[in-house]
Amino acid sequence: GAVVSQHPSWVICKSGTSVKIECRSLDFQATTMFWYRQFPKQSLMLMATSNEGSKATYEQGVEKDKFLINHASLTLSTLTVTSAHPEDSSFYICSARDSGRGYEQYFGPGTRLTVT
Amino acid sequence: GQQVMQIPQYQHVQEGEDFTTYCNSSTTLSNIQWYKQRPGGHPVFLIQLVKSGEVKKQKRLTFQFGEAKKNSSLHITATQTTDVGTYFCAGDNYGQNFVFGPGTRLSVLP
Numbered sequence: 001g002a003v004v005s006q007h008p009s010w011v012i013c014k015s016g017t018s019v020k021i022e023c024r025s026l027d028f029q030a031t032t033m034f035w036y037r038q039f040p041k042q043s044l045m046l047m048a049t050s051n052e053g054s055k056a057t058y059e060q061g062v063e064k065d066k067f068l069i070n071h072a073s074l075t076l077s078t079l080t081v082t083s084a085h086p087e088d089s090s091f092y093i094c095s096a097r098d099s100g101r102g103y104e105q106y107f108g109p110g111t112r113l114t115v116t
Numbered sequence: 117g118q119q120v121m122q123i124p125q126y127q128h129v130q131e132g133e134d135f136t137t138y139c140n141s142s143t144t145l146s147n148i149q150w151y152k153q154r155p156g157g158h159p160v161f162l163i164q165l166v167k168s169g170e171v172k173k174q175k176r177l178t179f180q181f182g183e184a185k186k187n188s189s190l191h192i193t194a195t196q197t198t199d200v201g202t203y204f205c206a207g208d209n210y211g212q213n214f215v216f217g218p219g220t221r222l223s224v225l226p
Contacts, residue, residue, distance in 0.1 A: 106161065
């Protein structure tokens with residue numbers, strides 16, 4: 001149990017366009033979802049935390065207007081990278097937590113974004 | 117803000133040798149979690165430690181949480197090639213912050 005999926009697994013887009021990444025918890029209800037980005041051979045940097053039905057809480061230095069997060073249901077959160085630039089190219093990983101199960105986070109497989 | 121450090125950054129061992137990675141937080145934690153990320157993969161939850169001084173074992177892996185709840189360690193006995201990957205600790209500061217350490221990359225030579 002506790003499977004999290006992400007779609008797409010990889011995407012290439014042109015500078016200036018927007019990209020939406022979906023994160024779904026397949027067999028549990030995710031009261032909280034987290035979005036991370038990871039550069040090659042580096043750690044995961046938390047971008048934002050979202051609770052179902054409320055606005056996301058962004059970490060310092062993360063632009064809210066650039067990285068739009070929507071957690072519309074207990075099984076789906078989306079991250080939209082708006083007006084993407086090459087420096088936004090990264091590995092974006094979501095994770096989900098079910099408050100009923102404790103603090104454990106279940107990670108999705110990640111989405112590799114390349115902006116040309 | 118809360119900082120989580122890990123040492124060493126890299127560790128190369130011969131198969132069969134032991135391996136330990138250490139995690140230190142700048143603040144007291146409510147709990148600490150350990151994750152393993154294989155090359156090209158995503159982090160996979162290993163364990164959570166909550167109590168001061170807690171020790172948990174999973175087969176060849178032993179996890180410890182310090183008395184002050186600011187540090188932790190992961191020890192692998194008799195490493196195998198399947199242990200290759202990056203081991204991250206993540207500190208939870210009573211729900212206020214959840215911060216991953218930089219990770220320790222383990223390579224195991226057969």
